[in-house]
Amino acid sequence: MPSTPVHAAATLQHRTVLLHEAVDRLVTDTAGIYLDATFGRGGHTRELLSRLASAGRVVALDRDPQAIAAGRELAQADARLTLVHAPFSAFGEVLNGLEIASVRGILFDLGVSSPQIDETRRGFSFRGDAPLDMRMDTTQGATAAQFLAEASVDEITRVLRDYGDERAAFPIAKALVARRERGEPVTRTAELAALVAQAVRSREAGQDPATRTFQALRIHVNAELAELEAALAQVMARLADGGRLVVISFHSLEDRMVKQFMASQARAPELTREQRRMPVEPAPFHPGLKLLAKLRPGPAEVGANPRARSAIMRVAERLPEAEAA
Structure with a gap:
């Protein structure tokens, strides 16, 4: 190539x-x-x-x-x-x-x-606020925000469960789609982190509740x-x-x-x-x-x-x- x-x-x-x-x-x-x-x-x-x-x-x-x-x-x-x-x-x-x-x-x-993590504008991290991108190659492919704007509850649940081992995959997916249907799709990292924090009831010690969700979306977006x-x-x-x-x-x-x-x-x-x-x-x-x-x-x-x-x-x-x- x-x-x-x-x-x-x-x-x-x-x-x-x-x-x-x-x-x-x-x-x-x-x-x-x-x-x-x-x-x-x-x-x-x-x-x-x-x-x-x-x-x-x-x-x-x-x-x-x-x-x-x-x-x-x-x-x-x-x-x-x-x-x-x-x-x-x-x-x-x-x-x-x-x-x-x-x-x-x-x-x-x-x-x-x-x-990639530390540069906030790349959208990989929940620490800070930036467009929800997550692409390693920024010249091609759909962003994480674009995936969440179109994916069904089942699709989002599968990604969060399979790639992030997220126990609250379904509640998070349901909340994302519900917000989208209200005309307020998640497009920024801070918005996603806040939504996950509300949907995840139990938190792992020393780990932000959004960690698994961000990891799973990154793995999916970049295949x-x-x-x-x-x-x-x-x-x-x-x-x-x-x-x-x-x-x-x-x-x-x-x-x-x-x-x-x-x-x-x-x-x-x-x-x-x-x-x-x-x-x-x-x-x-x-x-x-x-x-x-x-x-x-x-x-x-x-x-x-x-x-x-x-x-x-x-x-x-x-x-x-x-x-x-």
């Missing part, structure tokens, strides 16, 4: 989670090509470039135009970096366009970034789980033998998808009762991945950056064809 011009740069601070742990496990060849599928504010990319030789190369993607703008200076200063405005589900297309068949490592740092599923489906075709896959997740749904994908490539699937009774032996299973590690941030990192507390990093290595066979 061709790079899209971006003009406005972001200056908000971002603390990269599991910075050294991720890059330590990603790099196996300092002269290789690596894919940072989620550039963000470039923390992992900068560290990766510092580990690579002059022959090494990094292709970095991000769907957020502001993230791309923030990385322009780095890309101009280091010819080893190719920065592309694209969702990570399109990484195969991007590599095709760059005539790259395979890479030595792929890194996904999932979820929303600190600048985050579908994006991840599409990206993981391309990994095996693009990861070179001996190359590493490193994925950092911040949400249980994402981590479950990553865990299941890695396990499906590392272990033979369990046979059903009917399959076990069949007289024909099943085809032999040749693993494509070797599971290497599962890590969480340590107390020091969580103390310095509380947003790191939910992070889980999983690492796997592509088995050479000869070894797999």
Whole structure:
């Protein structure tokens, strides 16, 4: 996918989670090509470039135009970096366009970034008041406000329940639609936070009642789980033998998808009762991945950056064809 011009740069601070742990496990060849599928504010990319030789190369993607703008200076200063405005589900297309068949490592740092949350006008946070946008790529797609302006009670309930595990999903959805039918649709973050606070009767200690609703809407608006599923489906075709896959997740749904994908490539699937009774032996299973590690941030990192507390990093290595066979 061709790079899209971006003009406005972001200056908000971002603390990269599991910075050294991720890059330590990603790099196996300092002269290789690596894919940072989620550039963000470039923390992992900068560290990766510092580990690579002059022959090494990094292709970095991000769907957020502001993230791309923030990385322009780095890309101009280091010819080893190719920065592309694209969702990570399109990484195969991007590599095709760059005539790259395979890479030595792929890194996904999932979820929303600190600048996206902290910049009030992006609409990701209930702390402050702004248009209810929530799009990571502000150049396309429907906003959260547009979704709420059209969705039924059942649709909103499903999103809040499935993506936010919100116990009060139905009362919140009902209140949103009732307000819309009165001619007062929710269009701003403060309005949504106030409505949720009224609809949620019990509150979790230390958590704003709007937390799960905002999370669920963000995941839905950006099709985050579908994006991840599409990206993981391309990994095996693009990861070179001996190359590493490193994925950092911040949400249980994402981590479950990553865990299941890695396990499906590392272990033979369990046979059903009917399959076990069949007289024909099943085809032999040749693993494509070797599971290497599962890590969480340590107390020091969580103390310095509380947003790191939910992070889980999983690492796997592509088995050479000869070894797999």
